[in-house]
Amino acid sequence: MTSRRALATGGVVAAACVLAWLLFVGLPRWYGAPATGRVADAPATAPTPPGRKIKARLYYVSADGTRLTTVERDVAYGEGTVQQGREIITAQIAPTAEPLVSAVPPGTALRALFISDRGTAYVDLTGAAAAAHEGGALNELLTVYTIVNALTSNLPAVTAVQILVDGKEVDTLAGHVDLRRPLAKDLGWVQ
Amino acid sequence: MNLRALSLLIIVVVVNGIQGQPLSPAAPLTVLSKEGRRPLAVTLVGDQEFVALDDLAVLFQLTVREETIGAITVSYKGKTIVLTTDQALASVAGKLISLPAAPVRSGRRALVPVEFISRALTTVYDTRLDLRKPSHLLVVGDLRVPRVTIRYEALGTGARLTIDAAPRAASVVSQENDRLAIKFDADALDVALPQIPAQGLIQAVRVADAVSIAVDLGPRFGAFRATAQPLEAASRLTIDVVAAQTDTSSPGSPATPSPGPPGSPAPSGAPLPDLSGVGQSASAIRTIAIDPGHGGDDAGVVGPGGTKEKDLTLAVARRVKAAIEGRLGIRVLLTRDEDKKVPLDDRSAAANNNKADLFLGLHASASLRKGTTGAAIFYAAFDKDAEDKARASLGTERLPTFTGGSRDIELLTWDLAQIRHVDRSEQLAHLLEQQFHDRVPLSPHPVERAPLHVLESANMPAVIVEIGYLTNVDQEKQLTANEFQNTLVQAIVDAVVKFRDALDADRGTR
Numbered sequence: 001m002t003s004r005r006a007l008a009t010g011g012v013v014a015a016a017c018v019l020a021w022l023l024f025v026g027l028p029r030w031y032g033a034p035a036t037g038r039v040a041d042a043p044a045t046a047p048t049p050p051g052r053k054i055k056a057r058l059y060y061v062s063a064d065g066t067r068l069t070t071v072e073r074d075v076a077y078g079e080g081t082v083q084q085g086r087e088i089i090t091a092q093i094a095p096t097a098e099p100l101v102s103a104v105p106p107g108t109a110l111r112a113l114f115i116s117d118r119g120t121a122y123v124d125l126t127g128a129a130a131a132a133h134e135g136g137a138l139n140e141l142l143t144v145y146t147i148v149n150a151l152t153s154n155l156p157a158v159t160a161v162q163i164l165v166d167g168k169e170v171d172t173l174a175g176h177v178d179l180r181r182p183l184a185k186d187l188g189w190v191q
Numbered sequence: 192m193n194l195r196a197l198s199l200l201i202i203v204v205v206v207n208g209i210q211g212q213p214l215s216p217a218a219p220l221t222v223l224s225k226e227g228r229r230p231l232a233v234t235l236v237g238d239q240e241f242v243a244l245d246d247l248a249v250l251f252q253l254t255v256r257e258e259t260i261g262a263i264t265v266s267y268k269g270k271t272i273v274l275t276t277d278q279a280l281a282s283v284a285g286k287l288i289s290l291p292a293a294p295v296r297s298g299r300r301a302l303v304p305v306e307f308i309s310r311a312l313t314t315v316y317d318t319r320l321d322l323r324k325p326s327h328l329l330v331v332g333d334l335r336v337p338r339v340t341i342r343y344e345a346l347g348t349g350a351r352l353t354i355d356a357a358p359r360a361a362s363v364v365s366q367e368n369d370r371l372a373i374k375f376d377a378d379a380l381d382v383a384l385p386q387i388p389a390q391g392l393i394q395a396v397r398v399a400d401a402v403s404i405a406v407d408l409g410p411r412f413g414a415f416r417a418t419a420q421p422l423e424a425a426s427r428l429t430i431d432v433v434a435a436q437t438d439t440s441s442p443g444s445p446a447t448p449s450p451g452p453p454g455s456p457a458p459s460g461a462p463l464p465d466l467s468g469v470g471q472s473a474s475a476i477r478t479i480a481i482d483p484g485h486g487g488d489d490a491g492v493v494g495p496g497g498t499k500e501k502d503l504t505l506a507v508a509r510r511v512k513a514a515i516e517g518r519l520g521i522r523v524l525l526t527r528d529e530d531k532k533v534p535l536d537d538r539s540a541a542a543n544n545n546k547a548d549l550f551l552g553l554h555a556s557a558s559l560r561k562g563t564t565g566a567a568i569f570y571a572a573f574d575k576d577a578e579d580k581a582r583a584s585l586g587t588e589r590l591p592t593f594t595g596g597s598r599d600i601e602l603l604t605w606d607l608a609q610i611r612h613v614d615r616s617e618q619l620a621h622l623l624e625q626q627f628h629d630r631v632p633l634s635p636h637p638v639e640r641a642p643l644h645v646l647e648s649a650n651m652p653a654v655i656v657e658i659g660y661l662t663n664v665d666q667e668k669q670l671t672a673n674e675f676q677n678t679l680v681q682a683i684v685d686a687v688v689k690f691r692d693a694l695d696a697d698r699g700t701r
Contacts (some may be wrong), residue, residue, distance in 0.1 A: 065560030066636055101559045135485075135492040135500065136557030137569060137657055138634075141641050171535060171644055175485060176554075176655075178644040180606065184574050188640075 052077035054084070056154045058092050059146045059190065061101040067191045068142055068149070071100065081157045085121055086113045092150040093125075103142035105132035111167060119159040120182045121151050127166050130173045137176040144177045145189040152185035160184045213237075214297055220305065220322075222250060223379045224331035228401070231329065234302055239292045240324075241302035251316060255301070263294060263301055270315035274303065281311040288314070326381045334378040335360065337426075339404070341396055343385045347516035349433040350392045352385075352406065357425035364417040364430060371406040371415060371430065372399060380404070392432050411435060433517050475694035476549055478522045479515060479687065480542035482645065483508035484554035484655075487532030492557040494661035498671055500555040501530065507658065508553050510680045518684060519691075536605075539648035543608070549619070549690070551683070552645055552655035555670060556634075557662045564666045565634030568623045569655040570616035571609045571646040608650040615652035619690050623656060626686040630678050632659065632666075652690075656683070 053074040062069040075091045078084035093104045107128035114122045125147075133140065148161040160182035164170065170179050217240055219230035231250065234241045244265065248255045254266040265272040273282040274294050281288045288311050292304050308329060309322035321330040323338070330336045337356040344351050354373065356362065361376040379401050387393055391411035399405035413435035420427045483504035485491035491500025505527070512523040524545050526538040542550045556567070609616070617640070624637045634657075646653045658679060659666045669675050 061559050063560065064635060065558035065563030066634060103559065134557040134559065134662070136660075136662070137554055137641070137643060137655060138567065138639070139557045139559065141639075175489060175491065175535070176643050176645075178606075178642045178647055180644075181574075181642075183642065 056088050056091065057150070058088075059103070059149055060096065061103050061142060062191050063099075066138060068103065068146060068189050069191050081155055082113060082115050085115065085123075085151055085155055085158065086110060088150055088154050089113060089123055089147065092146060103139065103146045105129055105134070105143070107132050111164075115158060119157055121155075121158045121161045122164055123147055123151070123161055124164040124167055129163070130165050130170065133174040135174045140172070140174045140176045141189060143173060144179070144183065145186055148183045149185055149187065149190065153187070218327055220327050220329050222329045222331060223334055223336060225334065228379070233305065233327075234297060236292070236295055236302070240305045241292075241295060242305050242308070243297070244294075244301045244303055247303075247308070247312065251312065253312075257301065265312070265315075267312075267315045268317065272311050272315060274307075276301075279304075281307065283311060283314050323381055326383065328379075328381050330379075330381075335376075336379045336381050337375065337377050339375070339380050339382045341383065341385045341404070343387055343393070343396070345388075345390065346431065346520045347518075348513060349431060349517045349520075350390065351432070351520070352393070352396065352430040354404070354428040354430065355422070355425045356428070359421065359424070359426040361426065362419070362428050364415075364428070366415070369408045369412075371408065373404045373406065373428065373430075375402050375404075377402050392434060406430070408432075431518070431520075474691050475698055476521055476687070476691045478524060478545055478547045479549045479551060480524045480526060480545065480547035480649075480651075481508045481511055482526040482538045482542070482550065482552040482655075484552060485532075486527050486530055489532050492555050492661040494667035495664050496667050498661055498667050500661055503555055503658075503661070503670060504553040505530070507676055507679065510676055511551070511553070511683055514680050514684050515687060519688065521687075535645045536648060538645050539608075539650075542653075543648070543650045547651055549687070550646070550649040550651055550653035552653070554655055554657045555659060555661045556657045558660055559662075561662055561664070563634075564660050564663050565632045565637070566627055566659050567634040567637050567639055567657045568620040568627075569639045569641050569643055569646070569657065570620045571613055571649075571653065572640040572642050573607065573610055573613070573647070574642075606647050609647050609653060612650070612652045615694075616646070616654055618693065619652050619686070620654045622689045622693075623654065623683065623686040626682040626689070627679075630682050631675075632669075 054077050055072055056075040057070050058073050058075075059068040060071055073091065076087045078087040089110050093102070093108050093110065095106065096102045105128055107126070109126045109128070111124040111126055112122075113124065116122070129143070133143065144163060147163055151158045151161050162169070162182040163173070163179050165173070172179055213236075215235045217233040217235040219232050220242070222229050222231050229250075231242055231246055234243070244253075244255045244263065247253055247265075251267065254264075256264045256266075258264065261276045263274040263276065265274065270284070274280075276294050276296075279290045279293045281290055290304050290310065291306055294304075295302050305322065305324065308320055313320045318332050319330075321336075322328075323330065326338075328336065335358075337358055337360040339354060339356050339360075342353040342355075344353070354362075356375060356377075363374050365372050365374075380398065380403075382398050382404060384396055384398070387395055391409040393412075394407040394409045396404060396406050411434045413433045415430055415432045418429045418431075420429065483501070485499075485501040485504065487501075489501065491504070493499050508525055509528075512525055515521050515523050524541065524547060526541045527533045538552075539550075552569075556563070617638075620638045624633065627633055627637070643655060646655060659670045661667050661670065
């Protein structure tokens with residue numbers, strides 16, 4: 001009887017262990033990992049095969065100065081949407097030479113880029129994006145939609161873009177365009 | 192014999208009594224008839240105006256007889272009025288008619304109160320008699336003699352004369368040198384002239400002739416606009432007078448207009464402002480908010496010649512304010528009237544809190560392509576998410592009031608207040624484009640829809656006018672020129688008038 005009781009006790013303990021494993025380990029794995037927040041940062045060191053490129057549509061100021069014009073350029077390949085987004089923005093805001101004119105103020109650099117689960121990209125630029133801006137509503141629109149369209153037209157997973165400056169949400173870059181909300185792709189600003 | 196002696200005694204007493212009162216000549220009545228106009232002498236006894244019965248007899252072919260018992264009979268074509276010399280009464284066919292005073296005598300003449308004409312004589316006379324005491328007129332027959340009342344009011348830097356003619360009478364206004372002549376389609380006028388304060392625009396309003404009024408113009412006069420409007424029982428003529436163009440830009444601003452000194456007439460050859468909407472201020476637009484962009488340490492765009500957008504926008508805003516207030520009589524609020532930084536939300540809030548009916552932002556443009564030129568008008572754009580959010584959040588909340596009741600407060604999402612006005616804003620943008628056409632150089636994309644911060648919180652039709660590119664050397668010079676700014680301001684005023692007319696028409700207020 002004693003051994004039978006011990007056996008039964010062991011069985012109950014084993015069943016409890018299995019149940020506990022199922023509850024705390026198995027089921028979560030079955031249904032997927034718990035949410036880790038709406039903003040998912042990419043791995044800091046995404047491996048990028050050296051020399052590998054993608055074709056990306058980048059945007060520059062048109063000859064008449066009132067719209068953007070599309071230029072297809074080679075951009076470094078990035079592993080995953082976030083890293084690819086960083087590569088695209090880095091290429092987009094890089095200094096240009098005539099005849100290309102960038103609507104992004106010189107000296108602007110990318111501080112960080114995040115993409116939320118909902119497909120909103122947060123592009124954090126350095127302060128030059130605002131401080132070095134020449135002003136003018138249309139000029140500012142061209143700056144903003146250079147960034148917005150560069151991401152949304154090259155990365156299908158990105159549906160909207162919000163520009164941050166020095167890690168913070170800002171009202172505008174130069175007093176005109178509302179940056180308090182993410183902006184969707186708008187090719188109306190492109191020739 | 193005793194009776195006759197008594198009557199004589201009464202007459203003597205009456206005459207003696209009258210002789211004790213002062214009789215003084217007063218301004219005569221003007222008798223207007225188809226034969227022309229003639230004066231009718233008036234005598235004042237105390238405060239009462241009297242006319243001589245024998246004068247009336249001549250004018251109206253009356254027969255006047257003095258009875259021995261102190262009665263006077265006045266007859267016209269078989270009808271008789273009986274007066275007694277000691278009673279404020281007249282008798283016509285057995286009916287008593289009250290008069291303000293009894294007849295009196297001046298020497299051998301019998302005088303009756305002027306009201307005798309309108310109360311008694313008119314009952315026996317076969318032609319209409321219209322006594323207008325305030326204007327000392329007696330209109331005989333069916334003449335067109337409208338009562339003309341004139342009201343003066345100062346309007347901003349201008350002035351308005353509102354001239355009502357009752358019954359209705361058409362009029363024509365013309366300018367003859369330094370006066371306006373208003374000629375009425377009438378036989379004569381019954382005019383009440385206004386007091387005109389000294390202001391340099393209108394010196395005086397006076398009667399020029401039987402059917403015309405003259406408005407003497409002052410040295411500040413620039414232009415006028417006359418608008419006729421039929422009322423229920425009168426014709427209304429509104430004459431708006433504006434001052435000659437004067438400098439409204441700030442000292443040190445980039446605009447350097449060179450008008451004559453205050454008090455001088457408009458420079459010859461200078462186009463007079465178009466006052467196409469003047470005289471119709473009671474409408475859907477009563478307040479306009481004008482927002483000069485940037486300010487303080489935010490200079491906005493700086494042109495190659497050093498022109499700062501913040502100065503340019505303030506100078507133009509002041510001109511627009513002066514023009515709209517002076518020409519249209521609409522209140523204009525500037526979101527800043529000095530060189531200071533104003534947060535974007537404060538600008539919209541100023542417009543909202545002052546219940547502005549229209550928001551007009553003024554900016555200058557910049558381009559990285561130095562050849563870019565032309566003005567553009569922006570209205571707000573919202574994406575679908577924002578519109579859904581605005582729709583979901585719009586509603587009312589019932590709040591208690593101090594008086595114990597409650598009232599429904601409309602709730603709006605602050606940064607999405609513009610959503611319900613976007614259609615009107617677009618309409619305004621296109622009206623501005625139309626008025627700029629051929630007057631103000633336009634961008635290849637003259638009307639743009641964009642998510643501009645300051646527009647989104649404006650709870651009224653709202654646009655931003657980018658007046659041109661300061662980064663273009665030639666346009667920088669143009670934008671700061673007096674002539675260009677005058678043209679731009681006129682185009683804006685014209686667009687406001689068109690927009691107001693459209694709103695009024697839609698609201699059925701006209």
